[in-house]
Amino acid sequence: MITFHDCHFAYRAHPTDAGVLVLDGIDLQVRDYEIVSVLGPSGCGKTTLLRMIAGLVRPDRGEVTIDGRAVTGPGRDCGFVFQDHALLPWADVLSNVAFGLELRGVGRVEREDRARALVQTVGLAGFERAYPRQLSGGMQQRVGLARALALEPSTLLMDEPFGSLDAQTRRSLQDDLVRLHAAAPKTIVFVTHSVDEAVRLGDRVVLLGRRPSRVEASFDVPLRRPRPEGLDSVPAFVEMKRDLWARLRSQAEAAS
Amino acid sequence: MTTRTWDRRVTPPRDPAVWRWRLAVAMALVLVWEILGRSAGTLLLPSASATAVALARLLVSAALWRALASSHAALVLGFAAAAVLGAPLGLVLGRRPAAGRALAVQLDALMVTPMSAIIPLVILAAGLSLWTRAFVVFAFAAPVIVVTVEAGARDVDTRLVEMARAFGASPRQIARRIILPAARPALLTALRLGLGRAFSGMVVSELVLMAAGIGGLILRFQADFDAASVYAVVVIVVAEAVALMKTAARLERRLAPWQPPGAVT
Amino acid sequence: MTPRAAGAASIVVTALAWEAAARLVASPVFPPCSAVLVALGALVRDGQVFTNVAASLAALTIGFGAAAGIGAAVGAAMGISSRTDDVLGPYLDAGLASPMLVYVPVLITIGGASRATEAATVFLYAVFAIAAYARAGVRGASAPLIEMARAFGATRAQVLRRIIWPGARPTVVAGLRVGLALAVKGLVTGEMLIASNGIGALIRLYGGRFQPARVLALLLVIVVMTRLATAALGTIERRAASLEAA
Numbered sequence: 082m083i084t085f086h087d088c089h090f091a092y093r094a095h096p097t098d099a100g101v102l103v104l105d106g107i108d109l110q111v112r113d114y115e116i117v118s119v120l121g122p123s124g125c126g127k128t129t130l131l132r133m134i135a136g137l138v139r140p141d142r143g144e145v146t147i148d149g150r151a152v153t154g155p156g157r158d159c160g161f162v163f164q165d166h167a168l169l170p171w172a173d174v175l176s177n178v179a180f181g182l183e184l185r186g187v188g189r190v191e192r193e194d195r196a197r198a199l200v201q202t203v204g205l206a207g208f209e210r211a212y213p214r215q216l217s218g219g220m221q222q223r224v225g226l227a228r229a230l231a232l233e234p235s236t237l238l239m240d241e242p243f244g245s246l247d248a249q250t251r252r253s254l255q256d257d258l259v260r261l262h263a264a265a266p267k268t269i270v271f272v273t274h275s276v277d278e279a280v281r282l283g284d285r286v287v288l289l290g291r292r293p294s295r296v297e298a299s300f301d302v303p304l305r306r307p308r309p310e311g312l313d314s315v316p317a318f319v320e321m322k323r324d325l326w327a328r329l330r331s332q333a334e335a336a337s
Numbered sequence: 338m339t340t341r342t343w344d345r346r347v348t349p350p351r352d353p354a355v356w357r358w359r360l361a362v363a364m365a366l367v368l369v370w371e372i373l374g375r376s377a378g379t380l381l382l383p384s385a386s387a388t389a390v391a392l393a394r395l396l397v398s399a400a401l402w403r404a405l406a407s408s409h410a411a412l413v414l415g416f417a418a419a420a421v422l423g424a425p426l427g428l429v430l431g432r433r434p435a436a437g438r439a440l441a442v443q444l445d446a447l448m449v450t451p452m453s454a455i456i457p458l459v460i461l462a463a464g465l466s467l468w469t470r471a472f473v474v475f476a477f478a479a480p481v482i483v484v485t486v487e488a489g490a491r492d493v494d495t496r497l498v499e500m501a502r503a504f505g506a507s508p509r510q511i512a513r514r515i516i517l518p519a520a521r522p523a524l525l526t527a528l529r530l531g532l533g534r535a536f537s538g539m540v541v542s543e544l545v546l547m548a549a550g551i552g553g554l555i556l557r558f559q560a561d562f563d564a565a566s567v568y569a570v571v572v573i574v575v576a577e578a579v580a581l582m583k584t585a586a587r588l589e590r591r592l593a594p595w596q597p598p599g600a601v602t
Numbered sequence: 603m604t605p606r607a608a609g610a611a612s613i614v615v616t617a618l619a620w621e622a623a624a625r626l627v628a629s630p631v632f633p634p635c636s637a638v639l640v641a642l643g644a645l646v647r648d649g650q651v652f653t654n655v656a657a658s659l660a661a662l663t664i665g666f667g668a669a670a671g672i673g674a675a676v677g678a679a680m681g682i683s684s685r686t687d688d689v690l691g692p693y694l695d696a697g698l699a700s701p702m703l704v705y706v707p708v709l710i711t712i713g714g715a716s717r718a719t720e721a722a723t724v725f726l727y728a729v730f731a732i733a734a735y736a737r738a739g740v741r742g743a744s745a746p747l748i749e750m751a752r753a754f755g756a757t758r759a760q761v762l763r764r765i766i767w768p769g770a771r772p773t774v775v776a777g778l779r780v781g782l783a784l785a786v787k788g789l790v791t792g793e794m795l796i797a798s799n800g801i802g803a804l805i806r807l808y809g810g811r812f813q814p815a816r817v818l819a820l821l822l823v824i825v826v827m828t829r830l831a832t833a834a835l836g837t838i839e840r841r842a843a844s845l846e847a848a
Contacts, residue, residue, distance in 0.1 A: 358685070358688060358689050359688065359689055362689050381711060381712065382711060438608060439608070439612050439615075440612070441609070442609045442612045442613055446825055448783070449786070449787075449825070449828050450821065450824065450825055450828075451786060451787040451789075451790035451791055451802075452787075453787070453790060453791035453794055453802075454790055454794070454802070454805050454817070454820065454824065455817075456794070456809070457805060457806065457808070457809020457814075458631055458809065458814050458817055458818070460809065461630075461631040461809065461812060462632070533699060537701040537702070537703070539701070540701035540703050540704050541701070541703050544703055544704070544706070544707075545703075545791065545794045545806075546794070546806065546809070552704075555704070555707050556707075559710070559711075567707050567708065567711065568708060568711075571705065571707065571708055574704045575696060575699075575700050575704065578696075578699045578700050579695065579696050579699045579700070581699070582699035583699075
């Protein structure tokens with residue numbers, strides 16, 4: 082279980098800056114094997130939440146714990162999927178997927194075997210020796226996903242991973258993610274700015290307020306898994322999206 | 338190997354007429370040169386044909402090859418030293434911004450200073466030896482190598498560094514797995530630019546005050562009023578310079594294909 | 603600390619380090635900073651520097667001016683027309699790759715050891731880099747913007763003036779800066795080889811007379827001269843920009 086205890090964070094361009102307060106007392110729990118979608122206006126610190134879980138930044142005040150132990154630095158049991166893929170341009174698909182294993186000192190034969198299996202899982206068989214620049218955006222993000230999965234983390238942190246993809250590619254990656262989660266459940270924290278994506282993927286949708294932000298509300302998605310085909314016409318799904326839209330709109334109106 | 342769709346390089350086919358145009362222009366230039374040369378007399382401006390004859394004679398002479406060997410000894414020594422010392426220094430300066438800023442003024446001055454001006458000093462210090470020429474080559478090549486590598490090391494994509502941190506990489510691992518490979522295109526560019534400067538340094542050191550190697554050969558022909566041979570040596574030097582740079586550029590593309598060629602020169 | 607202050611501090615530290623190192627080594631060919639400044643004072647007092655710098659500046663102005671005009675024009679033409687680029691490309695490549703000084707003996711066979719030869723040397727040193735930058739700048743003009751302008755019915759001349767030139771301008775200016783530094787190198791190096799006066803000739807003279815402090819003093823003069831010339835170029839560029847905007 083991942084827990085935020087009253088986390089504060091100010092963004093500083095320089096260590097001595099006063100900084101811009103981004104997170105103003107975040108309290109949040111993410112249960113094991115749950116998919117939590119984090120939704121909120123841009124600049125509200127969604128990404129910072131993920132970076133805190135990963136141990137890339139530490140809160141100025143408060144703390145993040147995973148299974149009761151405080152996060153003090155990176156390298157814990159988390160896989161990270163980045164918005165801009167962040168693939169190594171000089172390495173082929175297989176080496177990119179095996180990157181985390183390589184860092185842990187896993188031997189070449191073993192890590193390539195495991196990477197090859199994962200490349201297959203994310204539907205990129207045949208592209209093992211391709212370089213990132215030779216792949217489309219969707220394929221690149223599949224590599225990013227496989228790389229995060231390679232360490233067999235119990236938690237997957239996803240930072241608007243499908244944000245830059247076209248609608249069709251995006252949908253197919255969403256479906257794949259749901260399938261992967263069903264086959265091997267993981268705790269997933271999924272940051273997005275798409276209401277549709279948040280509801281489609283999440284067991285729960287957490288809404289952040291404007292900067293400096295707190296958790297404004299948390300909604301359980303009233304749909305059991307596996308979710309039915311034709312989700313777009315399921316009344317509960319449509320209703321929840323409408324409610325969330327209304328919340329976001331009133332948030333925006335309150336600000337202006 | 339089977340061709341995969343993603344493996345297809347997209348290069349527009351060159352218009353075959355281009356070669357006809359190039360040939361036509363080159364032939365026109367040679368023709369003008371020939372006519373000018375014949376009307377001016379070989380003493381002042383040797384014609385294209387006179388230069389070609391001198392070139393043929395030169396290529397089978399031992400003097401040319403001795404001169405080339407002597408020149409290239411200095412080139413290799415000086416360039417190797419510039420690469421071995423300059424590249425690591427550039428890496429350190431690029432990753433330690435405070436150090437980089439502290440030396441920015443000096444490096445900038447070194448980049449624009451005409452290095453030829455130090456030749457008299459180097460001669461005073463070390464005499465007219467191979468080491469003197471090698472040092473001049475070094476002084477020509479080192480600044481551009483340091484500056485180019487520094488820029489490359491500084492501009493390493495921070496997102497990749499962050500990614501590696503998220504995957505638990507240690508500072509050492511980040512240096513080896515992210516910084517070094519990310520700086521590789523800049524390193525190769527630095528070596529190519531440095532080689533060009535080194536070649537210049539070789540020629541300058543030999544023409545100015547030292548009269549050694551291939552430059553010395555030029556000066557000797559000049560003193561003998563053998564203009565055709567002067568031209569022939571110039572042709573050889575330029576041909577080698579162009580071949581070296583082309584090869585270096587090709588190697589650069591081959592060894593760091595992920596970087597589109599960005600630099601202008 | 604502001605960058606300017608940091609730069610000044612850095613220069614002072616370098617001067618002190620130079621002074622200390624030179625006194626430590628105590629080699630006749632590595633004079634300390636103070637000795638070089640004294641030598642500079644002597645050069646300034648007897649007025650030699652000024653006459654020689656003036657002679658050099660004339661060659662620099664003519665050579666660099668011609669290189670700027672011709673280089674930018676030819677480079678821009680290569681950027682616009684792929685046919686021109688195809689035909690002239692090999693010559694530009696060769697010019698960029700060549701050690702320029704090797705052409706000076708050729709220039710001497712044509713023009714003798716004259717100021718004209720000197721200006722031609724400056725021209726050759728600078729022209730290829732300027733052309734290469736101009737070509738890159740024009741080529742880098744945004745294709746979507748050109749498309750947009752065409753869609754709005756812009757003529758070829760309008761596209762050139764309103765889209766391509768503003769886009770290419772920073773790169774062209776960068777090329778002029780690079781070209782100017784190369785021009786100074788060509789000036790000094792060329793003078794060391796051919797001229798009987800000018801700053802390069804002075805360097806050769808004092809090098810031959812075993813006066814390293816004077817050689818280094820002249821190097822300082824060259825560095826300052828380059829700085830001033832770059833600043834002058836910047837002023838001209840800003841003037842031109844404001845005239846254009848008006």
